[in-house]
Amino acid sequence: MPCYRPRPIVSSQITPEDCYLNRRDMLRMTAAGGIALSVPSLAQAAIAQQALKAKPGDYDPKEEWTPEKDVTSYNNFYEFGTGKDDPAANSGDFNPLPWTLKVDGLVNKPMIFDQDDLLGFELEERVYRMRCVEAWSMVIPWIGFPLADLLDRVEPLGSARYVAFETVVRPEEMPGQRGVFQPLNWPYVEGLRLDEARHPLAILATGLYGKTLPNPNGAPVRLVTPWKYGFKGVKSIVKITLTEEQPVTTWNRLAPYEYGFYANVNPAVDHPRWSQATENRIGGGGFFGSNKRETLPFNGYADEVASLYDGMDLKANF
Numbered sequence: 099m100p101c102y103r104p105r106p107i108v109s110s111q112i113t114p115e116d117c118y119l120n121r122r123d124m125l126r127m128t129a130a131g132g133i134a135l136s137v138p139s140l141a142q143a144a145i146a147q148q149a150l151k152a153k154p155g156d157y158d159p160k161e162e163w164t165p166e167k168d169v170t171s172y173n174n175f176y177e178f179g180t181g182k183d184d185p186a187a188n189s190g191d192f193n194p195l196p197w198t199l200k201v202d203g204l205v206n207k208p209m210i211f212d213q214d215d216l217l218g219f220e221l222e223e224r225v226y227r228m229r230c231v232e233a234w235s236m237v238i239p240w241i242g243f244p245l246a247d248l249l250d251r252v253e254p255l256g257s258a259r260y261v262a263f264e265t266v267v268r269p270e271e272m273p274g275q276r277g278v279f280q281p282l283n284w285p286y287v288e289g290l291r292l293d294e295a296r297h298p299l300a301i302l303a304t305g306l307y308g309k310t311l312p313n314p315n316g317a318p319v320r321l322v323t324p325w326k327y328g329f330k331g332v333k334s335i336v337k338i339t340l341t342e343e344q345p346v347t348t349w350n351r352l353a354p355y356e357y358g359f360y361a362n363v364n365p366a367v368d369h370p371r372w373s374q375a376t377e378n379r380i381g382g383g384g385f386f387g388s389n390k391r392e393t394l395p396f397n398g399y400a401d402e403v404a405s406l407y408d409g410m411d412l413k414a415n416f
């Protein structure tokens with residue numbers, strides 16, 4: 099059983115800014131002679147400590163964690179290229195600092211959150227299964243906070259029924275957004291029904307494995323909805339808008355017969371080109387790297403979320 103335990107640390111040694119330092123900033127600042135090399139691990143430990151203090155073990159599936167190396171080097175993040183290793187290889191120029199996340203639309207109090215505001219929410223560690231629509235899966239120890247906490251701050255109006263999300267557009271820093279071949283229309287957009295967005299399982303993640311969120315995983319803030327296919331987990335979010343109409347979503351717009359708006363994990367509804375009944379757990383070290391297991395309805399979170407879809411035809415609303 100892999101195990102992560104933060105080292106004890108005095109929280110006054112840590113500033114929220116430290117928590118957002120990425121490796122490149124560290125190198126730059128170290129080169130400038132301004133900062134001790136121990137800071138990132140201390141900052142990372144501080145994040146994890148807050149997380150563990152808040153709610154240790156909530157929703158922990160008690161399954162083996164996918165090795166950190168796989169979580170941060172086998173990714174889908176088309177802004178950096180379409181290959182699984184492209185995000186790790188091509189995201190070195192992406193600088194998530196400073197960051198602003200604008201929340202607007204049908205709300206009483208439109209707000210702009212910066213990186214400090216985001217880390218000001220009560221962070222928790224949440225170990226979730228992650229199931230990509232391509233039939234591979236992982237178990238990832240996220241750090242983040244309930245999306246509902248952020249929604250509460252902006253006070254959605256009674257007319258708000260959906261939440262729309264938008265990824266940053268920065269072709270200068272994201273090679274996949276400036277190539278000859280553009281696989282998607284930018285920005286990457288996603289959406290949830292407001293009651294889904296308010297569900298306690300839905301989080302905005304700011305870290306994983308006790309550390310600041312790495313660029314390939316959607317630094318500095320991304321959505322995690324573990325009962326849905328991975329493509330709903332929009333990365334590097336700059337805008338959240340409360341709407342009355344169901345928002346356009348990237349994969350549904352591109353291939354509506356293959357990817358629905360809801361995208362709840364459902365082993366009974368096959369992708370037109372492959373089965374969704376089983377999945378390959380990444381990094382499991384099985385036979386020839388294959389570690390097949392059955393896919394569960396709602397990715398194993400049916401007890402928590404199935405009631406959100408009472409009366410809905412789950413085959414039609416894939």
Ligand SMILES: Nc1nc2c(c(=O)[nH]1)N[C@H]1C(S)=C(S)[C@@H](COP(=O)(O)O)O[C@H]1N2
Nearest residue numbers: 173174175176230265286315328329331333
């Ligand atoms: N902006 C953006 N968000 C994205 C994607 C993307 O290409 N661009 N890929 C999605 C897909 S298909 C998956 S499976 C998850 C993968 O998250 P991970 O790389 O952190 O495991 O991110 C999702 N979020």
Ligand SMILES: [Mo]
Nearest residue numbers: 230231328329
């Ligand atoms: Mo995915």
